[in-house]
Amino acid sequence: MKYRKMVAFGLTAAMVAGMTITGSAEEKETVTLKWVSQGVGETGWEGITVPILEKFEEQTGIHVEAEFYAFNDLFEVIETKCASGNADFDVMSVDVTYVSKYGSSGYLEPLDGYFTDEEKAKWDDASYTAGVWDGTMYAAPENTSCQELFYNKTLLDKAGITLPENGPDNRLTYEQVADLAKQAQEALDPDGSQGIIGLDFQQVSRIYQMNMLANSMGGANISEDGYSLDGVVNTEPWIKAMTWYQGLVNDGIASRGYDADQLGDLFYSGKMVFMVGGTWTPSNMTCEDEVGCTYAPCFEGYEDQVATSTGSWYFGINAQSENKDVAAEFIKFFTLGEGSDMWLEINGDVPSRLDKQNEIAENPDANDTMKIAAYEAANTAYPRAVTPVFGEYSSVLDQAWEDVRNGADVEETLNYAVEQFDAAVAANK
């Protein structure tokens, strides 16, 4: 009896041990990371990141299951998942503006333990710092971004317009560009039936891009403590910048009724003469028209205050993830390793990595878009608002830009924005 019991015990122990060993081996072999991100479709991130994810799997044996959402939906998805302590995903794409919010809300795992000082020094300071909140690194930069003035050369040629000589120390002014745009519209589409837009902003009614107008007149984005707009946006630079923009819309030079998802497409399809946009613009063209680019404009009388939007997407680890080490490995691959090389090559974004920035600066064959981007990133990039209440900030000011675009009184709108923001963040102070 005793013998039978011992045999039974031994067999059970062996089975349990066998299952454990097998389980561990399988777990290592079949670990799957889940990444939530934005950019649905074949031409979006969903399509263009496929080779990068395949390369990562080839090198590490780790499969990355990526889930892509529309730009605005991603924020809701992250908010909903993280607020409920969801552990069903490991890595998230974080818009730079949300680093402080997600960091302070405990949604992101601190990355200081995963990245050495040497690794951190591989990014430019602005990119690295934007991933830090309250002294802790929460996110790693995928790339940065920068704004330039793109123009449809074909349309300008048809209109018989030549751009004046310009450069980083002799920029075109917004007023000049607006005049040229108007002339082009009058020549190309005198009765407005073609719907040609003169000058517009790729990310219209989004603070990412629109705030650079106020910044270019010396306006700040938010108070130093990150909790107030009073004395910041209800000031002369903002009023002047918004009034100028409203005039542009009222004169029919800039559009009304299109959103940021549509406006880029209008330039890509040859329906817009000038567009302030990101470095990805030329690669997105869908028509045969030739595209040119130059430095971002400045306002007359504010030539020394040029400001361009910057910052882009980051990678963060879900604080509830059960695969944090592997997630960090994936993030390093995508932000510093071969994945980063592939990404910069495929998407044509401005690198956050210093070695890649130097490569562009030193390469005489680098294209104009990237050279200008490298210059703007180093000289005119204006950091976005850093605040843990970015959702409120963005919602209130996006709406303010859109309201002004649609004809609302500028001062009234800005004062209302201040009140709205103050009330919305009162509970967080």
Next chain:
Amino acid sequence: MGGIHIKNRWLPYVMIAPTVILICVFKIYPIIASVIQAFLSKDGIPTFDNYKFLFADKTFWNSLKVTLKFNIIIIPVQIVISFIMALLVNAKVKGIEGFRTALYLPFCVSLTVSTVIWQMLLNINNGVMNSFLSLFGVRPIGFLIDKKWALLSIILISSWRGCAYWMMFFLAGLKGIDRSVYESAKMDGSGFFSTLFRITIPLLKNTSLFVLVANTTANFLLFAPVQIATEGGPQGSTDLLMYEAYKAAFVYSNRQRQACIVTILLVIVIGVCVIQNKFMTEKEA
């Protein structure tokens, strides 16, 4: 000829248990949780601060005003139109089934899809509506971007689909009225309007009460068209309370604010429904 005799007295309870459980879990529990959350701080401490912050917020008061204005317009509009539609498709005409189907069809399109379609139709730059109006020399109207038009456009979008739905209830009510009542009225020389106001509408009282209460609830909780087409703008002119609650929860991550708004909406809807119920019942008495 008695009805079905159930020997096991627990069987009916067992049969309805799944429904009751689902309603409790997915309807009652979230409501109670929201009401409680509205009185708790982020750290779970009981407080009235959430309401204090909300009542000090001009955006909330604007949103409340917009919600009431929206409902004061849309509820009677939808009820009158759907009732007229029901009267039309209740007529004895050859091929009336085809008309019924056509008028009910909008409800078969999801609210999200119909909003996107209307968004395109009402676009200021290339929308069909503006192209049509331009034939008469009307300048382009910013249906969804002009604060004078935006709320009306949301009412149009919601009603296009909603009227089809409520029409079916009125139609069912009309079908339930005994034809002999109409025949007697006709023999007594009653005209169309006399029959309508003295026979049809009074006999549809129960149906009307249901439609009124259900329609009020549905419209106070309307969300999708605002989120898709206007995002509460322009200048807060379509900022319904449900959209404010959504923003509080998913954009601001402020669950307390969202819970307060939802609780206030709940109180308003219950209040309005009680008044409607009382009014309709008293009228009968």
